[in-house]
Amino acid sequence: MMNEYKKAVLMKGLEALNDYDFRMLKSLLAQKLNLTGKMQEDYDRIKIADLMEKKYPRDSGLDEMIAFCKDLPSLRELAGVLRKERLRSNKEESQLLTFLDLSLLHCLVLLDGCRYSEGCVTNPFARRPRRRIIPTEPSREVGYQRSPKKVMVLKATEPFMYGTQDGERMMFHATVATETEFFRVKVFDISLGDKFTRGKVITLSDYIGRNGFLEIFGASSVSDVNDDRKLRISSTLVANAKATPKIIDLCCQGQGKFVNGRFLVHKKTVRGDFIFYEIQDDTGKMEVVVYGHLTRVSCEEGDKLQLFCFQVALDLGKWQLRSGIHSYIKEGLRYLSSRRALCSPHLSSTLHSQLAPDRNPRAHTDQTGAAALSEMNHFQKDFLHLWTFTFSARD
Template sequence: MGNEFKRIVLLKGFQHISDYQFSVIKCLLAKDLKLTSKMQNEYDRVKIADLMEVKFRGPACVDKLIDLVKDIEEIKDLAKTLKNEKLKVIRRSRAKEATPVKKSKLNIPSPDQSTSTTNKALGPESIKDTPVKGKKTTKTNESKMNLKKEQSQLPGLLVTSTQSTESLPQTPQMLPPKPSSSSSTKKKNDIATKINDLKRKTVSQKQSQLPGTSATSTCPTGSSCPVKSIPPPTPSSSFSVKKPRLTAVPKEASREEGFQRGPKEVMVLKATEPFTYAVREGERKMFHATVATESQFFQVKVYHVDLKEKFIPKKIIAISDYFGRNGFLEVFNASSVSDVNPDRKMEISKRLIQNANATPKISHLYSQALGTFVNGVFLVHQKLVCNECIYYEIQDNTGVMEVLVYGQRLTRINCEKGDRLKLICFELALNGDKRQLRSIIHSFIKVTKARKSKEQPFNPESYMET
């Protein structure tokens, strides 16, 4: 039975998704299946299905794939197909287990078959507790009982509870009596009352829409009931035009979660140069970028460095098949970024561009949630080298914070007290009871050396890439 569930995963699941979607699923399964980066690159659909069968036994194999695809927008409908296929396998298995029992029951002759004719002539009361061969007789008796009940409720026809259904007359002996004049008058009055109520509601609704009449009036049309006068509204209040409220410009980068089909048309605001970062099996390259629409801005991780030629400031591009995670849009394939029509224009406010390039105040970082990733340019106040790590103390006019940098790629960058330190993709973490900005494998650093001339007031935006 386990092979059947693996076959569902392989044929109904993996064969209906693209190579890129399969690579995303392998990434999501890496922890459960203990996949190294090399295994993720080399293992095909059959090998992954084999591993899933071993790790997730029986229906759990299909359930795991359902949990993965339901969060990927493009293939979330596949979850329904997988559920149906899983139920089919379970039903077939139960049917096979129940088949011998059903056959044994069918081979036993019914002792009541010979008495079916006798029971049919006895009436409903006599066959109440007698097994019946088929459903037809039971339905006939039920219909007769229902007829008995309905006829007992007809006016002018009295049927006792002990009377047999077969003895009932086919038509009632007496016609229902005509309603008395008093009941007829009562019905007419009820109808008239309902009509008046309806008129009152209609008039009330119309009056509520007219200036100078009471919206709560309940007087019917043509009545002498006085209507309270409402002063007509002044032209300034009735014809004033409200100005549209301006859309707030976001101060933080927008977030998206999970696989996104797109395309999303954006303008490139800035991009770092590509850099090499270390992974378990070797080294890889990437670069960071900031892009914006007319109402939002986003931080982007680009893992295909050939795309650097498309991330040119002020250029409009379309991003498709990307993945949202930890506040970044992650782009893996060269085909995910394309040019748009040269005539395409995008009006982005200066305020939004300023917010996208702005450095957060240190006091603001103390109010942010741990795990938030931070970009900005800060003044180095102190430096401490400790084994393979470097501790920087950064400050602005709102406070002081510690920055932890580790790894040869980042620690060998020359930065001293008084320099400007540009940090990209640094995680807000906790060191004991103190907050700090901590580097990760995708972090990027750029240093602007202090001028030997007289110190000028620090403007972080002047050090951001354009």
């Protein structure tokens, strides 16, 4: 079992640290591991894991690793992952001991001449089939993942622009699932859009798990599946993957979690460069704080916001969902406000005057007609764009 602890320390812990955090860990453990200055410079992650295994034979230093991570805000998520690995290792160790005890007892019973059959003694070792628990939250992975994962694409957003220090780049979000769990994915190579079509089965490999997302950076990380075995994904798992969380659950889970969901806007407030949307459901209310390019998305009271990658935060006692560098708002849910615009008396009269009696916009060459035509053309383009996204939003 000690190898399982070391595996968690090395592959889930040390490999997930950046170079600065790794140097900090070596500095803090220098006295306990008898590291000289030169050893701190020369020793890589594998050598440090070997030393930790010798120093802490009980758990290969997994508790030390957890204690280090939980004290750094940027590594608290990693600390949670390592705690789960410790619980899993402890559970496997306990199950092994229980199995050995039951095996010994079973042998004693057999030696005593008792046979298990129908109508006789009930076999105490017969296992009842376990009902599979269907997750309601996306699974999380941390660090570099090499092993291939066969998944089905449940949904994907349109590519969108996000800002970096080197300029603007393109990406899109996706949700994928295996037969037992689902994942949220950030795809930073938009040429993979054809791979991430709904219902398509693909294989993911050589990706990075970070902040609750699987991050895909190149075409080599995604491949088609050639075998004939189909993934049997339950409708409940698909529904859970697409569900909008309740506001009370978001507040109870604390800060830092990234959220996808569709929320009804009850109030909109503009404050400088920020837009604040008040959202509500039957469990409570909170704010959506939007900054940067997402402030250009048109959304009014009574519309719905389809959010991707918004982070839960607490500001002056008020719970918020804040936009970040990879946040996205699906614009198709502006259909209601577009329909209200279509019913506008001014715009209706403009359309009527432009299309009657000959229904030929090119026939109007006077200045007033040209202005009205321009207004109509802009509206037609916007409305067609919004109509198209509205139907895609229903998925």
